[in-house]
Amino acid sequence: MTELRYEVFVSDGVRRNRTQRLPDGGPIVSSPLASTLILGERDAVLVDAPYTHEQIQRVGDWVERSGKRLAFIYATHGHGDHWFGTDLLMQRLPGAVAYATEGTIRLMHKQATEGRAQLWDKDFPGLIPDSPVVYEPIPAGGFELEGNRI
Numbered sequence: 001m002t003e004l005r006y007e008v009f010v011s012d013g014v015r016r017n018r019t020q021r022l023p024d025g026g027p028i029v030s031s032p033l034a035s036t037l038i039l040g041e042r043d044a045v046l047v048d049a050p051y052t053h054e055q056i057q058r059v060g061d062w063v064e065r066s067g068k069r070l071a072f073i074y075a076t077h078g079h080g081d082h083w084f085g086t087d088l089l090m091q092r093l094p095g096a097v098a099y100a101t102e103g104t105i106r107l108m109h110k111q112a113t114e115g116r117a118q119l120w121d122k123d124f125p126g127l128i129p130d131s132p133v134v135y136e137p138i139p140a141g142g143f144e145l146e147g148n149r150i
Helices: 053-066 086-092 102-123
Strands: 005-011 033-039 043-047 069-074 097-100
Touching (some): 033 053, 043 053, 053 086, 069 086
Parallel strands (some): 043 069
Antiparallel strands (some): 005 033
């Protein structure tokens, strides 16, 4: 069994397209987003794909620099900022399987439609790619990365 390690990539927050300002007059910015790469000898799991074109490019570059094959993507929850970039990453790094819980996938379907219309595309116009829900329910026993159960 391979000993796993991990690295974390933090994407800066993104300025929201709002007229409201912070009390100090500054713009309202989204929270930073942490994406984690769990690394084996050959393969890797990406936890929480980012959501804007620029973030997706940077995280894709980071995964490629790891030298590992992206085997899986896992979303911790269904808010769009934790998965909207998955489809583009899977196109760039083919062969990965995207997993989430069934409840997370249900929320993803809402975020991909109602959520985009009500929040995401208003706050971040033109910054988020088309985001089909490409996730499969995580198997009951999890999945394996080089002999380690995830």
